[in-house]
Amino acid sequence: MRVFYTSNPYVDYVFVARKDVPKAAQEKFVSALLAPKNGKGDRVLKILRAHKFVLASDEKYASTRQITHETRDVLSRRAGLH
Numbered sequence: 096m097r098v099f100y101t102s103n104p105y106v107d108y109v110f111v112a113r114k115d116v117p118k119a120a121q122e123k124f125v126s127a128l129l130a131p132k133n134g135k136g137d138r139v140l141k142i143l144r145a146h147k148f149v150l151a152s153d154e155k156y157a158s159t160r161q162i163t164h165e166t167r168d169v170l171s172r173r174a175g176l177h
Contacts, residue, residue: 100169105158108143109151125150 110128112121128148131140140146149155 100166102162102165103158105162106149106151106155107159108145108148109156 110124112124129150130136131148
């Protein structure tokens with residue numbers, strides 16, 4: 096395998112709640128996802144190939160947006176579309 100690009104670390108799984116989900120239910124879901132660490136909740140983390148969950152923010156997701164745009168640009172150039 097030849098590596099042609101290595102990205103910066105990024106947030107890859109984002110879980111969101113609809114606006115009509117009660118705040119208490121949202122907070123309970125967030126607490127449940129943030130609780131697992133290696134050694135606790137390993138089955139869930141293993142399924143998702145994750146080490147932990149972090150609280151998402153637009154700021155943290157910006158790197159994922161940037162990587163998406165860069166990857167799309169690289170692939171477009173390789174395909175002769177750019």
